[in-house]
Amino acid sequence: MDTAGQFEYVRCNLCGADAPEPFAEGTDRLLKRGERFTLVRCSRCGLVYLNPRPALADLARHYPPEYVAYKKIAAEQVGIMGRGTGRYARLKNRIKQSILERYYGYPAADTRGGLPRWRVRLFLGVFRRMYYRTVPWVAGGRVLDVGCGNAAYLAWLKQLGWQVQGVEIDPGCVRYAREVFGIDVFAGRLRDAGFADESFDCITLWHSLEHCEDPSGILAECRRILKKGGLLVICVPNVGSWEAALFKQRSLLCDLPRHFYDFSGRTLSRLLEKNALSLRHIRYLEDVPIIDWTLNGWLAEKNIPLRLPAGMWRSPLLRPLYALMERLRTANVMICYARR
Numbered sequence: 185m186d187t188a189g190q191f192e193y194v195r196c197n198l199c200g201a202d203a204p205e206p207f208a209e210g211t212d213r214l215l216k217r218g219e220r221f222t223l224v225r226c227s228r229c230g231l232v233y234l235n236p237r238p239a240l241a242d243l244a245r246h247y248p249p250e251y252v253a254y255k256k257i258a259a260e261q262v263g264i265m266g267r268g269t270g271r272y273a274r275l276k277n278r279i280k281q282s283i284l285e286r287y288y289g290y291p292a293a294d295t296r297g298g299l300p301r302w303r304v305r306l307f308l309g310v311f312r313r314m315y316y317r318t319v320p321w322v323a324g325g326r327v328l329d330v331g332c333g334n335a336a337y338l339a340w341l342k343q344l345g346w347q348v349q350g351v352e353i354d355p356g357c358v359r360y361a362r363e364v365f366g367i368d369v370f371a372g373r374l375r376d377a378g379f380a381d382e383s384f385d386c387i388t389l390w391h392s393l394e395h396c397e398d399p400s401g402i403l404a405e406c407r408r409i410l411k412k413g414g415l416l417v418i419c420v421p422n423v424g425s426w427e428a429a430l431f432k433q434r435s436l437l438c439d440l441p442r443h444f445y446d447f448s449g450r451t452l453s454r455l456l457e458k459n460a461l462s463l464r465h466i467r468y469l470e471d472v473p474i475i476d477w478t479l480n481g482w483l484a485e486k487n488i489p490l491r492l493p494a495g496m497w498r499s500p501l502l503r504p505l506y507a508l509m510e511r512l513r514t515a516n517v518m519i520c521y522a523r524r
């Protein structure tokens with residue numbers, strides 16, 4: 185059956201209303217296809233979503249094998265610790281290990297003990313940013329990553345001592361996770377995995393909730409399979425960010441048509457509340473490669489013969505600006521921590 189171009193209209197996933205107002209319109213900028221898509225905002229609750237959106241039967245067309253999240257990562261590239269053997273490399277690893285122990289409760293790696301607190305603090309600003317995907321340690325803990333892609337994140341948690349489980353819709357990634365990392369990944373959608381009640385100490389969704397057709401259903405299922413007091417970590421782009429406000433559908437934050445939903449801190453909090461999950465904290469983070477992609481794409485589109493060098497955004501001079509964006513909750517990515 186030819187399913188190309190099939191669309192479906194949907195109601196708001198947060199409040200159930202059918203009261204969309206126009207938000208933005210654009211094309212697939214990642215795969216550079218001309219087909220146009222419409223983002224709407226629910227006039228009742230403010231949720232931004234794609235409507236109409238590609239029918240599920242037509243979805244595979246928008247996730248070709250070269251899609252970035254499906255990129256495979258070699259086993260030896262996984263992990264926080266560097267592989268160097270020099271003096272500096274060893275010190276760097278010791279600082280990282282001390283951060284895991286002192287700030288995330290991981291067991292001590294050796295009998296020397298971690299570095300003194302003041303030395304860890306000195307390096308915290310530099311290294312802690314790379315720890316944003318770290319989850320606090322639970323002894324004997326079981327973690328599930330929903331939409332685990334190439335499973336490199338799970339491989340990393342496995343190295344740290346977690347019992348890991350994934351769910352992923354792409355068969356190539358599932359095979360890779362099993363063969364390269366020896367990780368059990370359910371091939372399909374979360375609702376079909378049939379995990380028992382209260383199976384997990386922690387569930388993570390890194391840039392996957394915005395791709396799901398029913399985020400509210402996903403959160404309800406997460407609540408069911410999380411242990412009491414278990415941690416849910418959700419990372420999504422922030423549609424309330426300066427970048428989304430300025431560039432809207434031209435930003436990778438909206439990634440048409442793969443992002444079915446674009447959350448703000450407010451709409452994500454309400455979605456958690458609706459599913460009886462208790463929000464503890466939202467961390468806002470400026471994700472530099474996303475700005476890079478958006479700005480250079482915009483310059484190309486305007487036929488301006490100028491490209492911003494990729495390294496520019498990593499300049500330490502810009503760090504105070506990012507810190508300000510994060511403080512003002514207008515950074516482009518948010519990581520939400522909630523407990524059952």
Ligand SMILES: [Zn+2]
Nearest residue numbers: 196199226229
């Ligand atoms: Zn709504």
